[in-house]
Amino acid sequence: MDFDLQTLDLRGAADVAVDALIVAWPDGLTADAADGALAAWIGQALHDGDLGTEAGHWLAGHRVSGVAARRVVVVRCGDGSARRLRQAVAAAWGALQAAAPRTLALLLPRAEEAAVTAAVLTIAEASYRYTTTLSDPKPRALRRVVVGVPQAAALRQAFDWAVATVHGQELAKEWANRPANHARPADLAEAAQALAGPGLEVEVLGPKEVERLGMGALLAVARGSREPLRFIVLRYRGAPKREAPVVLVGKGITFDTGGISLKPAAEMDEMKFDMSGAAAVLGVFAALARLRPVLNVVGLIPACENMPGGAAVKPGDVVRSLSGQTIEILNTDAEGRLILCDALTYAQRFKPRAIVDVATLTGACVIALGGVRSGLFASDDVLAQTLLEAGEAAQDPCWRLPLDEDYAEALKSRFADVANVGGRPAGAVTAAKFLQRFAGAVPWAHLDIAGTAWKGGKDKGATGRPVPLLVRWLLQQAPARPRRERRGARA
Known part of the structure; x- marks a missing residue:
């Protein structure tokens, strides 16, 4: 889909030849x-x-x-805030959806950065369609969107960010929405390799390389599946090599049966979404390739299935992780933290300035925060605050939860250095405490997106979160790059 930012007022918008025009009308404006x-x-x-x-x-x-x-649809947008504008644009698109316009103009008579961002993200979300595995797909009708604002030059940066974010978010949705037989670990690796280009390198490790490295926790989870694991390494280089990178780690369980600790049958189909963290990392790198910020970013995706095969790891088994720590696997359905812990250890070799992992990790986080905010855990207050602020700015919010050392007591084991679960109480916190053991001294944050990565029911589908949060946060870490004025952008 093409997006185009133009300087337009009511008179200019009337002359734009499109199938449909939406005018977002704020309180207090007169015509x-x-x-x-x-x-x-x-x-x-x-x-x-x-x-x-x-x-x-x-x-x-x-x-x-x-x-x-x-x-033409004119729609009230209240005070013009991002929240109200999202509500307004979604309502206006609902009025136009049956007409399936191919071209659209969206006029924002009072536009700030947050309004432009909200408008672009909302129209993309509302018009998105998944088609990959349909026999008679009806692709997205909307092909071009003109966003009209009073002063385009002043809002170009916010617009470019929003368009790149849409591109990354839709890539994340695509891979998270695909059924597990169309999104195997090898398929994820191919999707990552397709992102390679100037300044963006991709390396894919298979079972033999992972075994040589000593990633015993990742290997343990993958043992029960016939689909070979992949460990995907993405490197975006936008700054000199001497600049320490940020490392993003995405959980890539392409299907989670729970392993020997088998999940209930009801809604197990939704466990295809258990690689939403990996999909988000892919989406972030797709956005980085467009925005070209001045920083270095590494992406790590441990990808495998969690299946109950004859070779599957059993409750009570003890495995040795890449860090050398041994883990007693009390519940094979707590597999995400096992593959992530080896990736977190691997991240240390890049001498990063910060590590952020993203995972659909615990049902406990869904109970705590629902589908509104992602759970945030962090070992560093500054890192936590910048992520919180980026989430608010990107309209992709998170909420910080505790990491008191007392919670680690629940993970003690008589037979290994640590157990992989600590019981039902504070399940999201004990999962984060497990991961913290492997993050080292580097500032580290964990985003539990179990409640925000997808929707169920009649609206079942991936949300592409937290791509907006992460892209905004990364851009805030980078110094500004001189920009050339561009007329339009494609998502």
Whole structure:
């Protein structure tokens, strides 16, 4: 989908030849007929009380005289905040969806950075369609979106960020939405290799290389499946080599049966989403390739299935991780932390300035935070605060949870250095405490996205979170790069 940012007012928007035009109308704005046909039509609707007063209320017109767009929807957006604008754009798109417009103009008469970001992300989310495994797919009809603002140059950076984020988020959705037989570890590796290009290198390790390295925890989880594991290493180089990188680690369990500790059958199909952390890392690197920030980033994706085969690891087994620490596997359904712990140890070789892992790790986090905020755990207060701020700015929020050392007591084992579970109480916290053992002294954060990575029910599907949070956070870590003015962008 193409996005184009233009300087437009009501008069200019009336001349844009598109299938549909959405005008997001904030409180307190007036429409003067002297500003042209579109302003006159909106002004009359306001005068007659046809537009309502609440954010999300809309009025549609067809072939409005003097307006080039075939359909026009003016929608209330309240105070114009990102939240209200998301609500308004989603409502307006709902009014247009049946018409399946191929081209759309979205006019934001009062636009700030957050408004532009919200508008782009919302229209992309609302129009997204998964088609890969459908026999008669109906692809996304919307092909081009013109975003009109009072001063395009002032909002170019926010617009470029939003478009790159859409690109990354949709890649993450694509891979998380695919059924497990269409998203095997080898398929994830191929998706990563497809991202390779100038400044972005990809290396893929197989079972033999992983065994030689000594990643016993990852190997243990992969043992029960016929699908060979992959350990994917992505390197984005936007700064000199001497600059320490940020390392992102994404959990890549392409299907999770629970292993010998088998999950209940109900809703087990949703365990194809258990590689959403890996999908998010792929999405972030796709966005980095477009934005080209001045920093170095490494992505690590341990990818495998968790199956109950004859060779599968058993409850009570003890394995040796890459760090040398031994782990008593009390529950094979706590497998994500096992593959992540080896990746966290591997991350140390890059001498990173920070490590952030992303994982659909615990049902306990869903109980704690639901589907609104991702869980955040961090060993460093500054790192935690910057991630929290990036989440708010990106409209992809998280919430910090504790890491008190007392929680580690639950992970003690008589037969190994540590157990992989600590019981039901504070399950999200004890999982994070397990991971912290392998993060070393580097500032480290863990995002538990079990509640935010996908939706169930009639809206079942991946959300692509936390790609917006991570992209915004990475850009905040990088010094500004001189930019060339560009007219449009493609997502």
